[in-house]
Amino acid sequence: MFTGLIEEMGVLRSVQRRGEAMILTIGASRVLEDVKLGDSISVNGVCLTVVEFDRNAFAVDVMPETYRKTNLQSIRTGSPLNLERAMMAGGRFGGHLVQGHVDGTGTIRGREAEANAVVFTIEPDEPDLLRHIVQQGSVTLDGISLTIVDVDREQARFAVSIIPHTLRETVLQNKNPGDSLNIECDILGKYVDHLLNLRERGSNRKQGGLSEAFLRDNGFM
Structure with missing residues (x-):
């Protein structure tokens, strides 16, 4: 979970492409202060897992689903990247609830x-x-x-x-x-939209599908 408050801009040092999979190596400083293998770091809003790091850079895997759904597929060596570490319990919460799951x-x-x-x-x-x-x-x-x-x-x-x-x-x-x-x-x-859709589908099943009453109640008549 993230807050959407960017901690620093990193720089893409290298990209290893394997079809629709990638390994990104990103130069950074602040987000590496307490980094551990397996930590989550938001890279341009994408939650990625640290698989390797040193004092000046870290590496993350990008799987095909992430490649297809985000703009990471178009980044090039030297591109600046927004970076944020996962939020800490008890820390200030200045943005909003961000999952790092790009829509x-x-x-x-x-x-x-x-x-x-x-x-x-x-x-x-x-x-x-x-x-x-x-x-x-x-x-x-x-x-x-x-x-x-x-x-x-x-x-x-x-x-x-x-x-x-x-x-x-x-x-x-x-x-x-x-x-x-x-x-x-x-x-x-x-989540609200999802729950409302579930309720609507359940209501339709109970009524045997679309009905005049359903259309009238939902403003279609």
Whole structure:
């Protein structure tokens, strides 16, 4: 579990590709202060396991499912990466509950300055992700806990506003329209949606499928 508060930007030192599997070696400092084999580190919002480390770098495995679902497939040697260690019990919880389980990717469609902030407009590659995007709610982009400031459901896009500190300390400083971001929706919203769908399916089974009463009760008539 993570908070979405980035601890440092690491640098990708090397990539070993084996089909859709990869081994990434990442240069870092702060996240290595108390690292152990098997520890979880969020890399651009993806929860990965440390399989090797020294004083200046650590290595992680990327399995095919992660390769297919995230933007890690497109990173290159020298790329900056957002890094965060798993949260500690009893520590400050400044972001929101982040699992490091990416739901999908999105493409930056706009980057505009607004006073001291920069507003990024994101279009999810899978429009269905918008069902979990709520204005003033939380979303994780490349591992960064952010607040949603606008949702445009007609264009299937949403926006986040970035303060100078976040821009300066994360990979967003190098992101521009056309670039890809990992998206993790708020876990609370996903569970609520899942439970409501289970209840709805159970109700349909009890009624023998769709009925006039079901359509009327749910606003379709």
